[in-house]
Amino acid sequence: MMALELIALWLAAWAGNAWLAKQRFAGVRYIVPALFGVTVLVIWQLAVQSFAISPAILPPPSAIFARAMGSLPVLWGDFVQTFLRGALSGYLIGCMAAVIVAVLIDRSAFLQAGLLPIGNFAAALPIVGVAPIMVMWFGFDWQSKAAVVVIMVFFPMLVNTMAGLRASEAMQRDLMATYSAGYWTSLLKLRLPAAMPFMFNGLKICSTLAPIGAIVAEFFGSPTQGMGFRINAEIGRTGLDMIWATIAVAALAGSGFYGLVALIEKRVTFWHPSQRG
Amino acid sequence: MRRFLPVLSVLLALVLVWYGAAVKLNAQWEYDQAARAGAAAPEFGQLVALTMAQKSPVLPAPHQVVVGLWQGLTGQAITSKRSLVYHAWVTLSGTLAGFGIGTGLGVLLAAAIVHNRAMDMSVMPWAIASQMVPIVALAPMLAVVMNALGASGAMTKAVISAYLSFFPVVVGMVKGLRSPEVSQLDLLTTYAANKAQVFWKLRLPASMPYFFASLKVGIAAALVGAIVAELNQPVGLGARLLQGSYYSQTVQIWAALFVAASMAAVLVALMARVETRVLLRMGMSR
Numbered sequence: 001m002m003a004l005e006l007i008a009l010w011l012a013a014w015a016g017n018a019w020l021a022k023q024r025f026a027g028v029r030y031i032v033p034a035l036f037g038v039t040v041l042v043i044w045q046l047a048v049q050s051f052a053i054s055p056a057i058l059p060p061p062s063a064i065f066a067r068a069m070g071s072l073p074v075l076w077g078d079f080v081q082t083f084l085r086g087a088l089s090g091y092l093i094g095c096m097a098a099v100i101v102a103v104l105i106d107r108s109a110f111l112q113a114g115l116l117p118i119g120n121f122a123a124a125l126p127i128v129g130v131a132p133i134m135v136m137w138f139g140f141d142w143q144s145k146a147a148v149v150v151i152m153v154f155f156p157m158l159v160n161t162m163a164g165l166r167a168s169e170a171m172q173r174d175l176m177a178t179y180s181a182g183y184w185t186s187l188l189k190l191r192l193p194a195a196m197p198f199m200f201n202g203l204k205i206c207s208t209l210a211p212i213g214a215i216v217a218e219f220f221g222s223p224t225q226g227m228g229f230r231i232n233a234e235i236g237r238t239g240l241d242m243i244w245a246t247i248a249v250a251a252l253a254g255s256g257f258y259g260l261v262a263l264i265e266k267r268v269t270f271w272h273p274s275q276r277g
Numbered sequence: 278m279r280r281f282l283p284v285l286s287v288l289l290a291l292v293l294v295w296y297g298a299a300v301k302l303n304a305q306w307e308y309d310q311a312a313r314a315g316a317a318a319p320e321f322g323q324l325v326a327l328t329m330a331q332k333s334p335v336l337p338a339p340h341q342v343v344v345g346l347w348q349g350l351t352g353q354a355i356t357s358k359r360s361l362v363y364h365a366w367v368t369l370s371g372t373l374a375g376f377g378i379g380t381g382l383g384v385l386l387a388a389a390i391v392h393n394r395a396m397d398m399s400v401m402p403w404a405i406a407s408q409m410v411p412i413v414a415l416a417p418m419l420a421v422v423m424n425a426l427g428a429s430g431a432m433t434k435a436v437i438s439a440y441l442s443f444f445p446v447v448v449g450m451v452k453g454l455r456s457p458e459v460s461q462l463d464l465l466t467t468y469a470a471n472k473a474q475v476f477w478k479l480r481l482p483a484s485m486p487y488f489f490a491s492l493k494v495g496i497a498a499a500l501v502g503a504i505v506a507e508l509n510q511p512v513g514l515g516a517r518l519l520q521g522s523y524y525s526q527t528v529q530i531w532a533a534l535f536v537a538a539s540m541a542a543v544l545v546a547l548m549a550r551v552e553t554r555v556l557l558r559m560g561m562s563r
Contacts, residue, residue, distance in 0.1 A: 018395035029398070036399035057422050114283030124493070124545045126501045128413075129514075129534045132522030137302075137335065211411040219417070219508055220522050231414060235421050243418045251410040258409035 002050040006043060013039040059241040068245035074230070075249050081226040083253050085142035086214035090149025095206055097150070098157035099199070103187070106165050116162060122155040131217040140221045145214040152213040153206035160202030164195025197272045200265040207261045211254050295339050302335040303328035333525045345528035346535055358512070365536050367513040368503050371431055372544075375438020376499040380492065382439070383446030390447070391454040391480065392472065401451065407444045415440070416505045434506040434513070441502035442495035449494070453487025454480045485559060489552035496544045504537060514540075 013035070020032050041061045047053070048060040055063065068075060105111040131148050138144035168191050176186040218228025227246050234242045269275055307327045311318050319327060329338045337345070349361030356363060386404075390397045416437045423433040457479050465475050507515025514533045521530035 014395070017399050021395040021398045032395070032398040033400075033402040037403065054425075057425055110283050111287070112283075113280070114285075114287035117284050118287060121542060124497050125538045125541050126497070126504055128501055129504060129518055129537050132518050132530050133527070133534075135522060136525070136527070208409050208411070212413050215411055215414050216505060219505070220519065227414065231417055235417055238421070240418065240422075247414050247418070250414050254411050255406055255409040 006047055006050070009046070010039070010043055013042075056238045056240060059244060063241045064244040064248070067241040068248065071242065071245070075245060077225050078227045078230050078246065079249055079253060081142060081223070082145065082214050082218065082228065083211060083257075086145030086217070086226070087149055087210040089142070090146035090214065091153055091206060091210040093146065094150035094153035094210075095157045095203060098154045098202075099161050102158050102161035102165060106162070107183075112162065116159065119155045119159045119162070123159055127152045128213060128216045131213075132220045134217065135221045140223050142226075145217045145222075145226075148217040149210045149213040152209045156205050156209065157199075157202040160198045160205070161195060164198030164202075165191055167191075167198060168194040196269045197265075197274065200261070200269060203261050204258060204265070207257050208254065211250060211257070215250065292339055295336075299334065299336045299338040300325055300328045303331055306331065306335070333527050335527070337528045337531055341528055342531045342535065345532040349529075349532050349536075361517075361532060361536055364512060364514050364517050364533070365540060367431075368500070368507065368515065368537070369540060371434035371503040371506070371513070372438055372496070372500045372540075374431070374435040375440075375502060376442050376496050377439075378435060379439035379442035379499060380446050380495060383443045383491075383495075384450055384488075387447050387450030387454055388476065390451050392476075397451075404444055404447045404451075408448065412441060412444075413501065413505055416502065417509060420506055420509045430510045430512075434503050434510070437506040438499040438502040442499040445494040445498060446491045449487045449491025450484060453484025453491075456487065457483045482559060485555060485561060489548065489555070493545050493548045493552075496548060497541055500537070500541050500544065 017032055017035055017039075020028060020035065044058075045060045045062060048058055059067075105115060128148070130151055131144075134144040134147040134151075138147050172190055172194070173186065176190050181189065214226075215228040215231075218226045219232060222229040224233075227250055230246045231243050234240070234246075266275055304324060307324055308318055328334065329341070331337075334341070346361070349359075353360050355366075386400070390401055390404075419437055419440070420433050423436060428436075454476075461479060461483075462475065465479055470478070503513070504515035504518070507513035508519050510516055514537045517533040518530055521527070521533065
């Protein structure tokens with residue numbers, strides 16, 4: 001009986017969404033997906049309750065929320081350990097190293113021809129596999145996680161920066177030459193700014209890779225703190241509500257990080273066609 | 278040859294750096310050994326020879342990895358639990374199964390999103406948002422839940438792989454199915470084509486470049502998913518990685534890593550090959 005009611009509720013909510021989607025007013029772009037998300041949560045909650053699903057398989061959203069609110073200090077500690085120490089420091093080091101290498105090899109066509117295929121190749125590899133090696137070298141703490149993230153973000157960033165440095169047009173470079181601008185002047189005033197859309201593309205890709213690297217690296221060994229550690233530890237005692245809470249934090253942090261990079265991109269590359277309109 | 282010369286020299290430099298690093302990283306252990314035996318610290322030439330032949334070095338030298346790989350691949354029957362071929366096959370089958378499921382569902386959802394405005398507005402923002410979320414974190418939990426539900430290890434792996442390859446395919450295919458220009462859609466309207474005809478004759482063919490782009494991303498993601506899923510399982514490349522890290526079998530880790538890397542490279546290259554062939558036949562190659 002309950003199943004029928006749930007299906008009816010789903011259909012009703014869907015009909016409401018379908019009707020809303022036909023309306024044209026400001027904000028409908030946000031209301032429809034929000035309503036969809038809320039519907040999923042409500043159905044989830046009701047289904048878990050009415051079918052008495054074991055919390056070891058699927059805890060209801062209310063329990064997850066209560067658990068998250070009740071263990072905020074733990075979640076915050078995990079967030080700092082994995083996200084700020086592991087992912088963010090690795091992200092900054094890796095991206096900066098990639099930009100520096102890209103600028104250095106930019107002057108040598110030979111090195112470019114050699115590194116670009118290798119970079120493209122390495123960007124597709126399952127780099128998370130180096131995690132056990134890094135844990136062995138740099139210990140259990142955040143340094144090994146940062147090292148995994150450095151390797152993970154280096155090649156996508158390198159490839160994008162190299163593409164970006166070639167993005168300025170011959171006409172523009174000629175203009176710089178008529179101003180008798182040297183290598184550094186034209187690099188700083190023309191080529192790096194022209195490379196910004198490409199570099200931000202790389203930065204955005206890397207912002208999604210960095211948390212993945214940090215979390216997976218923790219599966220191979222970590223101090224008693226961190227999101228990956230929490231997930232693994234709670235699996236052992238079937239604390240699925242805590243795992244879901246950790247995943248919610250990871251989702252929030254991940255999209256927040258991406259949003260921040262996208263926001264900076266908007267401010268820096270306001271001149272680019274993709275940012276207008 | 279002109280194209281390969283730069284690549285080869287960069288690779289050669291990498292191998293040399295690797296040998297140098299192996300000597301430097303493994304030296305400490307030899308010094309400690311010598312100090313413990315009360316002997317003098319080994320000469321440089323001796324040191325190099327010793328650091329190349331440790332049983333579980335901090336960084337195995339390239340030739341040690343090659344030997345480990347060779348033994349793993351050919352040292353025993355390929356059905357043996359010690360064979361890398363066996364583990365690679367376990368990983369590959371999980372990856373391909375998951376990739377197939379994820380791609381199929383992704384294309385279906387993309388078709389629904391393109392044809393239904395309510396679907397588009399409700400689901401699409403979530404599909405895009407899911408790309409910014411470290412979904413890999415879900416993998417261990419999915420593994421436990423599916424285990425509790427009585428699913429086999431292979432099925433769990435396939436589901437996780439499918440899940441990881443699903444979203445890139447959805448996002449890419451929605452872009453691709455929307456890529457026909459207004460004038461092309463208008464032309465089909467003047468032919469009185471119905472929605473199904475527009476889909477099969479215009480939208481689907483036009484989406485092929487996007488389809489293959491997302492396939493290449495999707496198969497790499499599926500492989501990562503399979504490896505992470507295997508961290509909780511007894512067999513597969515992911516299991517080899519974890520066991521190697523538990524028992525400090527560095528050569529085993531590196532060998533598994535190289536197999537995983539070459540598998541990713543072959544899979545992506547295969548996709549690229551199919552892509553060029555298909556796009557060439559369709560007259561869409563640039």
